[in-house]
Amino acid sequence: MSLPNVLVFGGLNTCSRALVGFLVPLDGEPLVSHVRVVDKFSVEPPTTYIGAEFPKLLKKPELEYRQANLTVPTTIASMFDPPEGQSAYDYVFDFTGEIQFDRTEMIQIDRTCQVSRRIGLEAAKRKVKSYIRLQHPFYETSTKGSHNEKEDIKPDGVAGTWWHETLRMLAAIEDLNLVILRVGFVYGPYTNWGPIASAMTVASVYGHMKKPMKSMWSPGKNPTHSVHTEDVAGGMWACAQWMAPLGRKEADSLAGEIIIFHNEKSKAGEVEGMPSPDKKLIAPLFNLVDDSNSTLLSVGQTVTSFFGTSFEFFNLVENTVLKLKSDAVEEINEHHVGGWIEMISTSNPPIPNTPLSAYMDKYALEKHVVAFSNTKLLEVTGYKLKKPQLNHDTVKEVVDKWKEEGTWPILDA
Ligand SMILES: *[C@@H]1O[C@H](CO)[C@@H](O)[C@H](O)[C@H]1NC(C)=O
Numbered sequence: 107m108s109l110p111n112v113l114v115f116g117g118l119n120t121c122s123r124a125l126v127g128f129l130v131p132l133d134g135e136p137l138v139s140h141v142r143v144v145d146k147f148s149v150e151p152p153t154t155y156i157g158a159e160f161p162k163l164l165k166k167p168e169l170e171y172r173q174a175n176l177t178v179p180t181t182i183a184s185m186f187d188p189p190e191g192q193s194a195y196d197y198v199f200d201f202t203g204e205i206q207f208d209r210t211e212m213i214q215i216d217r218t219c220q221v222s223r224r225i226g227l228e229a230a231k232r233k234v235k236s237y238i239r240l241q242h243p244f245y246e247t248s249t250k251g252s253h254n255e256k257e258d259i260k261p262d263g264v265a266g267t268w269w270h271e272t273l274r275m276l277a278a279i280e281d282l283n284l285v286i287l288r289v290g291f292v293y294g295p296y297t298n299w300g301p302i303a304s305a306m307t308v309a310s311v312y313g314h315m316k317k318p319m320k321s322m323w324s325p326g327k328n329p330t331h332s333v334h335t336e337d338v339a340g341g342m343w344a345c346a347q348w349m350a351p352l353g354r355k356e357a358d359s360l361a362g363e364i365i366i367f368h369n370e371k372s373k374a375g376e377v378e379g380m381p382s383p384d385k386k387l388i389a390p391l392f393n394l395v396d397d398s399n400s401t402l403l404s405v406g407q408t409v410t411s412f413f414g415t416s417f418e419f420f421n422l423v424e425n426t427v428l429k430l431k432s433d434a435v436e437e438i439n440e441h442h443v444g445g446w447i448e449m450i451s452t453s454n455p456p457i458p459n460t461p462l463s464a465y466m467d468k469y470a471l472e473k474h475v476v477a478f479s480n481t482k483l484l485e486v487t488g489y490k491l492k493k494p495q496l497n498h499d500t501v502k503e504v505v506d507k508w509k510e511e512g513t514w515p516i517l518d519a
Contacts, residue, residue: 123160123296241288288394310449331400345487364387365387
């Protein structure tokens with residue numbers, strides 16, 4: 107049996123490198139005949155952080171990287187033409203979308219909705235067997251329980267609204283063999299993006315200063331379910347293999363969910379390709395989170411105890427004072443950004459530059475509540491989590507790899 111050909115769009119700065127490492131392992135047999143990764147960044151020299159492993163993967167004959175501007179429609183079609191001697195692409199993995207949380211609606215529509223929709227249309231035209239869309243946790247769920255795929259959860263902010271609308275646009279492409287994988291907060295080796303990476307860096311500073319790390323949010327139940335990048339990779343692959351023999355109709359009947367409208371109705375007439383608010387749209391949808399039941403408190407405790415300090419909460423007075431300040435973000439950062447710079451500059455061996463920062467942006471400091479149930483994915487596809495727990499072992503693996511590549515400070519004890 108010949109191995110599939112795989113096309114990966116976007117996500118170089120989030121999770122697509124982990125997928126490539128899984129499909130074309132450094133040591134071991136590849137799962138694919140050929141994989142092409144397409145993103146806007148240059149990789150030689152890199153114009154975004156790509157970690158120490160990816161440049162090694164790029165030397166593999168199975169892997170091809172293409173730098174391309176995916177907002178140009180004709181570019182997308184050309185990326186589907188396989189290299190000479192290779193058969194058409196079997197699976198498409200769509201990691202595209204603007205992940206910066208403070209981008210405008212227009213940018214989200216152009217870079218998230220339209221890019222993904224055009225890739226989806228082309229994939230349907232080419233009859234790819236599986237099209238897997240990665241959906242980040244840009245939602246707010248209730249704090250109680252874990253939410254399954256049938257529940258109506260609220261997209262968070264401008265990014266959440268348009269990332270969610272993208273799912274409706276893809277669901278509306280009838281012949282697209284679409285599966286949506288909706289993940290929790292991602293962390294893993296060579297992943298400097300997201301609130302968990304941020305929490306690790308900041309916790310290390312408080313550990314170094316021998317002071318407790320403090321949160322603005324009360325210790326109540328604030329679920330922030332997490333997932334390791336290896337499981338994002340494994341889950342995406344499991345979805346592709348599940349979909350390939352089924353086709354969309356059968357997959358919809360087995361795992362289809364209504365993708366509920368969550369936008370302003372008037373936008374439908376303004377945004378190209380946006381389905382009518384009344385249209386009932388169904389697509390296979392799976393949640394993917396680990397089994398940690400992570401909360402603000404548990405993640406805070408895991409990372410602080412790893413670095414030898416504790417996780418605490420500002421008291422009511424401190425908190426009120428802080429929230430009244432227009433520059434609260436800067437004030438909080440003042441406490442640890444300098445500490446991180448000191449650690450970097452005293453590291454032995456020295457660290458010429460690092461993609462890691464102890465600066466917590468507004469998104470990282472805001473309260474997020476995301477609780478997903480992973481039961482459906484595990485039952486329907488048979489997928490088994492590789493990293494079911496966010497704990498000292500998984501944190502250590504991430505930090506050790508940063509130390510090894512020379513981006514994390516090594517301090518004389
Ligand atoms: C990508 O293409 C769009 C549309 O032509 C253009 O506006 C944008 O500046 C391009 N981006 C880059 C980085 O070249």
